[in-house]
Amino acid sequence: xxxxxxxxxxxxxxxxxxxxxxxxxxxxxxxxxxxxxxxxxxxxxxxxxxxxxxxxxxxxxxxxxxxxxxxxxxxxxxxxxxxxxxxxxxxxxxxxxxxxxxxxxxxxxxxxxxxxxxxxxxxxxxxxxxxxxxxxxxxxxxxxxxxxxxxxxxxxxxxxxxxxxxxxxxxxxxxxxxxxxxx
Amino acid sequence: xxxxxxxxxxxxxxxxxxxxxxxxxxxxxxxxxxxxxxxxxxxxxxxxxxxxxxxxxxxxxxxxxxxxxxxx
Numbered sequence: 001x002x003x004x005x006x007x008x009x010x011x012x013x014x015x016x017x018x019x020x021x022x023x024x025x026x027x028x029x030x031x032x033x034x035x036x037x038x039x040x041x042x043x044x045x046x047x048x049x050x051x052x053x054x055x056x057x058x059x060x061x062x063x064x065x066x067x068x069x070x071x072x073x074x075x076x077x078x079x080x081x082x083x084x085x086x087x088x089x090x091x092x093x094x095x096x097x098x099x100x101x102x103x104x105x106x107x108x109x110x111x112x113x114x115x116x117x118x119x120x121x122x123x124x125x126x127x128x129x130x131x132x133x134x135x136x137x138x139x140x141x142x143x144x145x146x147x148x149x150x151x152x153x154x155x156x157x158x159x160x161x162x163x164x165x166x167x168x169x170x171x172x173x174x175x176x177x178x179x180x181x182x183x
Numbered sequence: 184x185x186x187x188x189x190x191x192x193x194x195x196x197x198x199x200x201x202x203x204x205x206x207x208x209x210x211x212x213x214x215x216x217x218x219x220x221x222x223x224x225x226x227x228x229x230x231x232x233x234x235x236x237x238x239x240x241x242x243x244x245x246x247x248x249x250x251x252x253x254x255x
Contacts, residue, residue: 009246016242021233034239041242045249103232106225125223126230157218 008048012041015058018127019065025122026069028111040065059129063137066119073115109159113152120148121156 019040023033043064044051051060110118123134124145131149135142 009250012246013238013243016238017234017236020236020239021230024233025230034241037242038245041245042249045246103225103229106229110229121226122230125226153219153222156222157215160218160221 008045011057012044012061015061016041018058019061022062022122022127023065023069025110025126026066026115026118028107036065036069039068043068059133059137062123062127063139066138070115106156106160109156112159113155117148117152117155120145121152124149125153 023036123129135145
């Protein structure tokens, strides 16, 4: 056995704070997030020989975590119908629209996004990954990441009612409605 | 003056719809700079708060257990 065990362990430990932040922000649920991080660490340990030295360990771990999360969602979707709708229905009302959004409101607004959009926004906006890196982690096209991030931001801005910092008149309103129509 | 036909009305309608869609596209992408900045700020604050938390013991223990199993 090679004497790399503790280095791998140390590298994994070093990545845990970001893995937790990603998992908690993605799921909005500490319990689920802890399970996800644990699954990710177990899978990473079991597959550590597959990790290519010199590549980004954190990005590799993020890939494992999001794949685990989305395959869980798909599994559950077979049992329950609409996962995102279910999450949204647990929320009593959209965040306060008085312009004074605090972190709790913002967390609530995040939970209104689809999981795909939330993932893209977190990777790019919070982790600071490039669109290309985020696309690699999510296993999708760069353009898909861009459009998810744009949609996530537009949706959040709507929820936070800070779009343009102006009153939303009837004309703006219809534009906002149009922007949400599937194209 | 010619009376507007039904076709003309339809054209005008379609044109308006197209323009609205274009505007909606632009609004989608070109979000207000202030809104973007605020979203970025909240996002990093929320995320950074969690990153700063100490690593829970359960994860440290898990990795220690995995490592010691390996060394047996």
